[in-house]
Amino acid sequence: MLVGSIAPLLRDWLPGRRWFAGKGRPVTGFAPVAVTELLPSDTGGPGLLHLLVRVEQRGPAGPPPAVPPTIPSSTPAPDPAGDCYQLLLGVRKALPPRLAPALIGHVTQGPLAGRTLYEALYDPRLADLLLERLRTPGTLGPLRFEGSGTVSAGLPGRPLGAEQSNSSLVYGEEYILKILRRVLPGPHPDLELPLALAAEGCGRVPAPVGWFEAAVPSGSGDTLTLGVLQPFLRGSQDGWRLALAALARGREFTGEAYALGRATAEVHTALATALPTVTLGRRQTAQLAGGMAERLDAVARAVPALKPYVPGLRTAFTAVAGLDEAGRGRPAQRVHGDLHLGQALRTPDGEWSVIDFEGEPARPLAERRRPQPPVRDVAGMLRSFDYAARSHQPWRPEWAARCRAAYCEGYAAASGTDPRAEPELLRAYETDKAVYEVLYEARHRPDWLPVPMAAISRLAGGA
Numbered sequence: 341m342l343v344g345s346i347a348p349l350l351r352d353w354l355p356g357r358r359w360f361a362g363k364g365r366p367v368t369g370f371a372p373v374a375v376t377e378l379l380p381s382d383t384g385g386p387g388l389l390h391l392l393v394r395v396e397q398r399g400p401a402g403p404p405p406a407v408p409p410t411i412p413s414s415t416p417a418p419d420p421a422g423d424c425y426q427l428l429l430g431v432r433k434a435l436p437p438r439l440a441p442a443l444i445g446h447v448t449q450g451p452l453a454g455r456t457l458y459e460a461l462y463d464p465r466l467a468d469l470l471l472e473r474l475r476t477p478g479t480l481g482p483l484r485f486e487g488s489g490t491v492s493a494g495l496p497g498r499p500l501g502a503e504q505s506n507s508s509l510v511y512g513e514e515y516i517l518k519i520l521r522r523v524l525p526g527p528h529p530d531l532e533l534p535l536a537l538a539a540e541g542c543g544r545v546p547a548p549v550g551w552f553e554a555a556v557p558s559g560s561g562d563t564l565t566l567g568v569l570q571p572f573l574r575g576s577q578d579g580w581r582l583a584l585a586a587l588a589r590g591r592e593f594t595g596e597a598y599a600l601g602r603a604t605a606e607v608h609t610a611l612a613t614a615l616p617t618v619t620l621g622r623r624q625t626a627q628l629a630g631g632m633a634e635r636l637d638a639v640a641r642a643v644p645a646l647k648p649y650v651p652g653l654r655t656a657f658t659a660v661a662g663l664d665e666a667g668r669g670r671p672a673q674r675v676h677g678d679l680h681l682g683q684a685l686r687t688p689d690g691e692w693s694v695i696d697f698e699g700e701p702a703r704p705l706a707e708r709r710r711p712q713p714p715v716r717d718v719a720g721m722l723r724s725f726d727y728a729a730r731s732h733q734p735w736r737p738e739w740a741a742r743c744r745a746a747y748c749e750g751y752a753a754a755s756g757t758d759p760r761a762e763p764e765l766l767r768a769y770e771t772d773k774a775v776y777e778v779l780y781e782a783r784h785r786p787d788w789l790p791v792p793m794a795a796i797s798r799l800a801g802g803a
Contacts, residue, residue, distance in 0.1 A: 343372040345450020349457055353444045359505050359521040361423050362397045369396035373424055376481040379469055387431035388466045394422040424523050426566055430460035467497030467509050474550035474569050487550035505701045516572040524705045525556045528565035533697040542610035544603050545694055546570040575688040579681035583728040594746035600684055601750025603692035608714045612673045618711045619669040629661035632772045639775050643782045652800030656771040659764040672711040679717040680724035718759040719769035730791040771799045
């Protein structure tokens, strides 16, 4: 009854969220998965409702809206059966002016009739309640809160910047709580991989100090990872902004790129030690190349500018398909899955950390958890250097080339293996990433299409 009574408000509010996957299709209904009252709303103060709801959508998908992030990122693909979302809703009799931007609407029916509904993460009192729950592990209905027992109390919480595929709260410059919005059953890499790296003693990734989950109502034994609390790297800056600042000053970035390559290699080495690795045989390698070729054909149909380059680009995938004809096999392991300059933070002492192990949200969770050649992460970072250089006027391709070389040299120094020693695989992954970028920019930022098209021209020539 509760979800039904607020459904008209959610139907208007949800499509405007950056993290909502079903843009372009009408919301036709809501199916409650779990409703938990974290704080009653009848005590005179604000109330806090935790909702897990499956959003029902019917009808063909329309074109996705233009969203201009600073660097390319995936928009989650909708689940045909209905996506499950985590909502944290504040309830008040009247909303104070400072919370006006968080307004969802006024409830006119059901148990909350006469109350105002709003996005709870913007309310410091309700943000504090989430931190307190993580400080005192336990269960509340279907929710289970876990923590290390070392989390400080009384830290004010504030939302971190604009929402992307998830939402984040920063507590007193000490912790950051990532709230997963579109939730899926099974171990989530944004919790699974940092925990594994912490157990391995890898200091390149902030170790989780708390998290919360929900039991899947189906009784399968799976859980839904809902949020992860990690140390906040105070004073750090992400690699994308640092690279742009270096370009603006006409300064080299090779030293930072070399150190970032070392950090990436250390993360890969720790992941290979902490979690199982596999060997990709000839059939698996051919399937990998086949998937890349299928994506190329699909994007070429959607973006005509890509069509003249398809024959040259396809040679990259053909070369990968024939790599293991001798049956040698190719090692694969857990990787970051969506590595770029924005996923790397440089602390004031000059050390690099890697964050956001969610992988590409558009891909199924099982695929994101699948072992892959580590060169996939390397290719993602190499593309990011190209993006940074192209964002500067005049374009600085030689700057990007030096950064790319330094990054690979740093990776080789820490791992003993130079990614450039696998030129076919590196070219294939970089080509696959550039093809994705072409589709993204054609849909969202046509003015940026020359950035990946410059890489397409280079890669189609076999470079």
